[in-house]
Amino acid sequence: QQQVKQSPQSLIVQKGGISIINCAYENTAFDYFPWYQQFPGKGPALLIAIRPDVSEKKEGRFTISFNKSAKQFSLHIMDSQPGDSATYFCAANSGGYQKVTFGTGTKLQVIP
Amino acid sequence: NAGVTQTPKFQVLKTGQSMTLQCAQDMNHNSMYWYRQDPGMGLRLIYYSASEGTTDKGEVPNGYNVSRLNKREFSLRLESAAPSQTSVYFCASSPMGGEKLFFGSGTQLSVL
Numbered sequence: 001q002q003q004v005k006q007s008p009q010s011l012i013v014q015k016g017g018i019s020i021i022n023c024a025y026e027n028t029a030f031d032y033f034p035w036y037q038q039f040p041g042k043g044p045a046l047l048i049a050i051r052p053d054v055s056e057k058k059e060g061r062f063t064i065s066f067n068k069s070a071k072q073f074s075l076h077i078m079d080s081q082p083g084d085s086a087t088y089f090c091a092a093n094s095g096g097y098q099k100v101t102f103g104t105g106t107k108l109q110v111i112p
Numbered sequence: 113n114a115g116v117t118q119t120p121k122f123q124v125l126k127t128g129q130s131m132t133l134q135c136a137q138d139m140n141h142n143s144m145y146w147y148r149q150d151p152g153m154g155l156r157l158i159y160y161s162a163s164e165g166t167t168d169k170g171e172v173p174n175g176y177n178v179s180r181l182n183k184r185e186f187s188l189r190l191e192s193a194a195p196s197q198t199s200v201y202f203c204a205s206s207p208m209g210g211e212k213l214f215f216g217s218g219t220q221l222s223v224l
Contacts, residue, residue, distance in 0.1 A: 043215030104154040
């Protein structure tokens with residue numbers, strides 16, 4: 001049972017454009033929603049995370065938008081650059097609970 | 113600061129062979145995890161250790177065993193490898209149960 005659904009599976013964006021990746025969750029007990037970035041041949045690395053008490057969090061060109069009522073959250077990459085080309089995973093867990101649930105990943109390609 | 117170190121980086125096994133994947137972290141984290149990554153399926157938790165001396169099953173524990181040797185080290189053992197265990201394996205650690213995971217660079221395992 002997949003508790004975090006991620007879309008799209010792949011995404012091609014032109015340099016300077018906005019990349020948008022969406023995730024939806026089912027478990028209302030989730031209270032921590034991170035995004036991880038993975039480059040080929042490397043392990044995932046934490047990019048940005050949000051808790052449900054805010055609707056948006058921004059760090060540089062990366063923004064998480066969170067809609068608690070719809071149980072959805074999304075990652076926006078502004079002014080996308082070729083160096084942003086990577087696989088992005090959304091994830092969720094609850095209250096220090098050890099088991100983190102990951103989405104299936106989105107492979108982003110930013111073309112010049 | 114090395115972070116999370118996994119060995120080996122690549123391994124080829126024949127069906128029925130056994131092997132142990134090693135993981136060590138130098139960040140004094142309490143929690144450690146083993147994930148497998150397969151195309152289109154994201155990251156799935158195999159086993160985790162919330163603290164030294166404890167281990168628990170994740171989503172896909174069948175065919176695997178783990179040992180939390182000390183606070184730094186967490187190993188994953190395949191007793192009788194099967195082709196279905198062909199995957200990329202990631203070890204991760206966290207300072208606070210499930211949040212802010214720090215991943216190693218992975219072990220690419222092929223079982224023929």
